[in-house]
Amino acid sequence: MPISVLIAHDFVLSTALEAAWMDELPLDRRIQISRWPSVRSRHRSLIASRLLREGLRQFGHRGTVLASLRYTPRGRPTLDLPVDFSISHCEGRVVCAVSTDGSIGVDVEAIGTLTGDDFPRYLNDGERAWAGRDPRRFCAVWTRKEAVAKAAGADSLDKLRDIDTRPAGEDAAFAGQLWQTSALDMGSAHVAHLAFRNRCATRVSSAWLELDLCIDRA
Incomplete structure (x- = not known):
């Protein structure tokens, strides 16, 4: 299981x-979460931290595994x-x-009304032609770009333009390197993609967690 993907619905946390x-959480993570402008966004960040803790536990890292969490100069x-x-x-x-098994990136988006025509700066001609006026297709392109940007450590939204998702296939090209992208099942209202370098890393475990997040396990 070189890659583990953990998914949860967002939900409102009690004050306690x-x-x-x-x-x-370590101080850096608390500061980062506190900067979110809305309560729901802060709650989602906290849920994400719990998912991370569970993912690390699956790979044998237990205890205060988040103590060393920090942010690189690129954020x-x-x-x-x-x-x-x-x-x-x-x-x-x-x-x-x-x-x-190396660098990983993931992005999820709720399908709305935006299409490729709304973001000509970040999509190339081929991507815009493939996405057309279809919001789901636009989200497919966007989440692939975001996932690759995260995996590659891109430090600017402007870099999305340089990521070619090659809509006809699963590869994406960025900075002279190929990235494998894989769709994640998020239901009918959301789109998500995973990005990683190793084409052989096909053992991707995906699981939904809900109430388990509230269980403290060693």
Whole structure:
């Protein structure tokens, strides 16, 4: 299981649970979460942290595993552990991917009314032609781009334009490298993609967690 993907619906935390989960996190993560402007966004970030803790537990990392969590100069979260991880959340969904097989990126989006025509700056001609006026197709392109950007450590939204998702296939090209992208089943109202370098890393475990998030396990 070189890659584990954990998924949850977002839900409202009680004041006590929010405080308890926040207290478990290192200072850098608490500061990052506190910057979210809305309560729901803060709750999603806390849920993502719980998913990360569970993902690390699956790979044998237990105890205060988040103690070393910090942010790189480019703003990418990292741990002093032999794993890589990526988190993403939007209205309705929270996702965390943990990998022992190199860099990983994940992105999830709720399908709305936006299409490729609304973002000509970030989509190339082929991507816009494929997405057309279809919001789901636009989200498919966008989440693939975001997932690759996260996996590659891109430091700017402007870099999305340079990521070619090659809509006809599963590969995406960025900075002279190919990235494998894989769709994740999020239901009819959401789209999500995973990005990783190793084409052989096909053992992707995906699981939904809900009430299990509230269980403290060693």
